[in-house]
Amino acid sequence: MNADVAKQFEVLQARAEKVRAEQDRDHKIVIQVGSATCENAAGARDVLDEFRKHLAASGRDDIVLHQTGCTGRCSREPIVGVFVPGRMPIKYQQVDRAAVHEIFTSHVLGGRPLLDRVLDGPVEKVSRHEILYCASQRCGWDERTACGVAMEKKLRERGISPDEVSVSRTTCFGACGTKEVGKVSHLLVRPDKVLYRVADEADLDEIIQRHVIEGKVVDRLKVPGKTVGRKFFEIYGDVAFFNRQSRVVLRHNGVIDPTSIEEYFHYRGFQALATVLGRGDPQWVISEVTAAKLRGRGGGGYPTGRKWAMGAAAKDKTRYLICNADEGDPGAFMDRSMLESDPLNVLEGMIIGAYAIGAHQGYVYVRAEYPLAIERIDNAIRLCREYGLLGKNILGSGFDFDLEIRLGAGAFVCGEETSLIHSIEGERGQPAIRPPYPTERGLWGKPTVINNVESFANVTAIVNYGAEWFARLGTEESGGTKVFALAGRVRHTGLVEVPMGTTLAEVVSEIGGGAVGGKGIKAVQTGGPAGGCIPAAWLETPVDFDTLAKAGSIMGSGGMIVLDETDCMVDIAQYFMAFSQDESCGKCTPCREGTKRMLEILNRVTGGRGTMEDLDRLRRLALLVKKSSLCGLGRAAPNPVLSTLEHYRDEYLAHVVDRRCPSKKCKALVHYEINAEKCIGCTACARNCPVECISGTRKSPHVIDQARCIKCGRCFEVCRFDAVTRT
Amino acid sequence: MTASTDNWEEVQATSREALGPAIVEYIDECHQDPAPAGKLIAVLHRVQAEYGYLGAAHLDAVAQLLRVPAAKVAGVASFYHFFRLEPRGKHVINVCMGTACYVKGADQIAARLISELGITFGETSSDGMFSLEAARCLGTCGLAPIVMVDDDVHAQVTPDQVPIILDKYLRQATAET
Numbered sequence: 038m039n040a041d042v043a044k045q046f047e048v049l050q051a052r053a054e055k056v057r058a059e060q061d062r063d064h065k066i067v068i069q070v071g072s073a074t075c076e077n078a079a080g081a082r083d084v085l086d087e088f089r090k091h092l093a094a095s096g097r098d099d100i101v102l103h104q105t106g107c108t109g110r111c112s113r114e115p116i117v118g119v120f121v122p123g124r125m126p127i128k129y130q131q132v133d134r135a136a137v138h139e140i141f142t143s144h145v146l147g148g149r150p151l152l153d154r155v156l157d158g159p160v161e162k163v164s165r166h167e168i169l170y171c172a173s174q175r176c177g178w179d180e181r182t183a184c185g186v187a188m189e190k191k192l193r194e195r196g197i198s199p200d201e202v203s204v205s206r207t208t209c210f211g212a213c214g215t216k217e218v219g220k221v222s223h224l225l226v227r228p229d230k231v232l233y234r235v236a237d238e239a240d241l242d243e244i245i246q247r248h249v250i251e252g253k254v255v256d257r258l259k260v261p262g263k264t265v266g267r268k269f270f271e272i273y274g275d276v277a278f279f280n281r282q283s284r285v286v287l288r289h290n291g292v293i294d295p296t297s298i299e300e301y302f303h304y305r306g307f308q309a310l311a312t313v314l315g316r317g318d319p320q321w322v323i324s325e326v327t328a329a330k331l332r333g334r335g336g337g338g339y340p341t342g343r344k345w346a347m348g349a350a351a352k353d354k355t356r357y358l359i360c361n362a363d364e365g366d367p368g369a370f371m372d373r374s375m376l377e378s379d380p381l382n383v384l385e386g387m388i389i390g391a392y393a394i395g396a397h398q399g400y401v402y403v404r405a406e407y408p409l410a411i412e413r414i415d416n417a418i419r420l421c422r423e424y425g426l427l428g429k430n431i432l433g434s435g436f437d438f439d440l441e442i443r444l445g446a447g448a449f450v451c452g453e454e455t456s457l458i459h460s461i462e463g464e465r466g467q468p469a470i471r472p473p474y475p476t477e478r479g480l481w482g483k484p485t486v487i488n489n490v491e492s493f494a495n496v497t498a499i500v501n502y503g504a505e506w507f508a509r510l511g512t513e514e515s516g517g518t519k520v521f522a523l524a525g526r527v528r529h530t531g532l533v534e535v536p537m538g539t540t541l542a543e544v545v546s547e548i549g550g551g552a553v554g555g556k557g558i559k560a561v562q563t564g565g566p567a568g569g570c571i572p573a574a575w576l577e578t579p580v581d582f583d584t585l586a587k588a589g590s591i592m593g594s595g596g597m598i599v600l601d602e603t604d605c606m607v608d609i610a611q612y613f614m615a616f617s618q619d620e621s622c623g624k625c626t627p628c629r630e631g632t633k634r635m636l637e638i639l640n641r642v643t644g645g646r647g648t649m650e651d652l653d654r655l656r657r658l659a660l661l662v663k664k665s666s667l668c669g670l671g672r673a674a675p676n677p678v679l680s681t682l683e684h685y686r687d688e689y690l691a692h693v694v695d696r697r698c699p700s701k702k703c704k705a706l707v708h709y710e711i712n713a714e715k716c717i718g719c720t721a722c723a724r725n726c727p728v729e730c731i732s733g734t735r736k737s738p739h740v741i742d743q744a745r746c747i748k749c750g751r752c753f754e755v756c757r758f759d760a761v762t763r764t
Numbered sequence: 765m766t767a768s769t770d771n772w773e774e775v776q777a778t779s780r781e782a783l784g785p786a787i788v789e790y791i792d793e794c795h796q797d798p799a800p801a802g803k804l805i806a807v808l809h810r811v812q813a814e815y816g817y818l819g820a821a822h823l824d825a826v827a828q829l830l831r832v833p834a835a836k837v838a839g840v841a842s843f844y845h846f847f848r849l850e851p852r853g854k855h856v857i858n859v860c861m862g863t864a865c866y867v868k869g870a871d872q873i874a875a876r877l878i879s880e881l882g883i884t885f886g887e888t889s890s891d892g893m894f895s896l897e898a899a900r901c902l903g904t905c906g907l908a909p910i911v912m913v914d915d916d917v918h919a920q921v922t923p924d925q926v927p928i929i930l931d932k933y934l935r936q937a938t939a940e941t
């Protein structure tokens with residue numbers, strides 16, 4: 038152990054704590070407002086501004102405003118938290134300027150929470166205490182005998198009502214060491230922020246008697262220290278959307294201020310770096326990451342430890358480290374959220390990675406379309422330099438490393454590592470043949486390790502909480518969690534972090550709340566343009582790199598789009614093919630020409646001009662492009678076609694043979710007509726028709742001029758008498 | 765910097781004028797880097813941020829001052845979608861065509877915008893007010909479908925809101941004049 042490193046780290050920690058202590062937040066009422074691209078889009082800036090005005094007008098100095106990133110509960114944003122010391126933390130959803138006034142006057146000043154505005158509410162009453170219990174079964178703990186169920190029973194037997202103490206399940210707190218796994222469980226008591234380790238019913242009785250009834254902490258059972266995701270559950274543990282998740286990578290999202298290094302220090306910030314530099318053994322880092330079974334989160338799933346070992350073994354001593362934040366998959370926004378909500382965690386992971394492979398210069402390659410993420414990463418780099426965590430002789434260890442931001446410019450192919458390298462070199466982002474792999478010859482011909490944002494974001498958790506714990510969280514082949522961006526036709530959209538191996542049904546139905554409007558889920562699209570559609574019948578598939586590949590899709594970077602009966606699978610295939618065709622860089626023929634021809638065939642099919650030969654040709658071409666393209670873009674571009682052809686061949690046949698679109702999505706195959714018996718002549722359709730092709734006089738049936746109809750569907754939507762039929 | 769052509773002084777002066785002092789200063793900084801050509805994309809970003817697009821004169825000036833072949837500058841500028849080679853309207857409307865937005869009806873919103881404005885993607889209205897563009901994915905999928913006008917994000921847009929949104933910017937313009 039290098040004692041200098043430990044000493045320097047303590048000095049920095051003390052410096053950060055001093056700043057935090059001056060704010061004296063723990064004894065004040067905290068109003069927390071989210072701030073990330075989507076929060077701001079939903080109006081978070083106005084909300085913050087309104088709170089500022091209210092706060093200034095109130096003249097109170099015991100109330101503070103706290104800005105955080107986003108929790109990933111997109112459809113309910115902006116989210117505002119009001120934390121009164123000693124009281125249950127309350128979160129409000131979809132707050133606007135008017136709601137700010139109500140929240141401020143009633144709750145902050147008056148002490149009366151607005152129960153009808155509570156996140157995922159309304160709730161009838163806020164209980165005095167809430168006990169969250171770990172219901173994770175991965176460690177072998179059996180839920181039937183799990184402490185939570187027994188706890189609830191015992192409480193009610195003693196006449197303690199749910200109003201007073203409610204009990205909810207949650208997932209892993211990350212508090213089990215090797216010895217305890219499967220033998221004990223954990224309980225978190227809110228709002229007191231006490232985590233207990235329980236082994237038997239006697240422990241539960243003691244907690245009820247001493248803590249719940251007498252109001253004293255049972256020191257014997259208390260788990261000291263800061264466990265993973267604890268603070269997150271302390272704040273958000275009551276929300277069903279969150280408490281079924283395992284927050285490891287996103288443990289600070291919605292908890293800390295992403296622009297404050299002092300807060301990051303407070304939540305074990307840079308402790309992992311201090312551990313690593315203190316040990317002074319890059320090989321140890323690599324072996325930990327390998328033992329954690331961390332696999333590349335950008336979608337490839339290559340073992341991160343193995344990649345680092347190759348980088349570290351390279352002959353050339355000038356090496357580079359790159360963070361791939363060129364999140365180009367449409368429908369994916371996990372990396373943006375991490376960069377905007379917890380940028381220092383990503384940077385710390387990078388510094389550790391650089392130490393492991395022996396790099397002294399690193400780059401963050403980020404999309405130009407993410408201005409707020411760029412701003413936050415830029416700020417984080419500046420703060421790190423100021424604290425001596427980037428630059429020369431980091432923490433007195435003798436290790437030098439610095440970072441630079443490089444902006445992408447809207448080329449999807451730059452997510453591919455060799456293209457990304459070309460882009461950093463100032464060239465067009467076109468791929469190169471591998472091998473040589475970048476770990477051998479990368480940026481400016483030097484060994485280069487490229488990892489995705491989420492891969493780096495996992496590193497601190499591995500070092501702080503142990504490789505073994507991390508590996509145990511996931512499956513046999515793949516450790517840890519995966520963050521998904523859940524969107525599309527699902528009730529709760531947002532970021533979902535679950536252990537590898539969780540089933541799709543759990544993510545989509547339990548956490549996501551199922552399809553909107555009670556329609557059936559038809560498929561789940563994963564992996565963006567490189568992925569495929571997994572049919573609803575396969576929802577029990579556990580999510581992992583290998584299982585999704587078997588189902589004909591890929592894990593990808595984590596986009597997960599839910600499709601329902603109104604979505605046409607041929608149209609979806611066409612959508613992705615149009616994307617890949619447009620993004621094909623044009624370097625290799627199979628991808629350049631293949632995507633173009635596949636798109637032409639798909640256009641014919643959705644346009645009602647497809648033939649059976651087209652379907653055979655489409656399949657053959659898809660397989661050829663997959664096999665012979667130069668880079669991942671081309672090789673994966675046929676996946677949406679192949680997976681829909683396999684699982685939804687009947688829909689293709691309906692388009693080709695019957696000339697109809699079962700989902701009524703493909704315009705060329707849809708036909709609108711007005712049923713003269715039902716039409717009362719209200720003229721709504723005629724007034725709304727953008728091409729004025731509906732004629733008829735008031736109070737008499739109307740008629741659509743089929744020759745001029747553009748099939749926009751407006752008449753169908755506006756008719757209140759079901760007189761417009763769509764076939 | 766050494767002369768690369770016999771009228772270098774003249775070329776340099778024209779180039780400096782085309783780009784303006786802030787960008788020229790940045791390019792000078794780039795020459796401190798071991799690989800100045802690697803900063804080409806960063807320079808183009810700055811030019812676009814300043815002028816809204818990359819004109820032929822800008823590209824030529826960047827090539828001269830950064831000392832990168834003009835063919836390469838043009839190649840890079842036209843390769844990346846983010847770079848625009850034509851001037852844009854007063855307001856840029858970006859319709860997100862990401863998967864989540866597409867599934868939630870972005871195509872209908874696009875159709876409405878096209879019919880309201882009388883222009884298609886990549887074009888600018890004749891009064892110079894609006895440019896219409898299709899964005900890949902703006903990463904705010906939870907609020908789909910999204911329309912971004914300049915830096916303002918309009919969430920969960922319906923086709924009927926399109927005229928209302930446009931009207932807001934038109935009224936702003938009238939108020940300014």
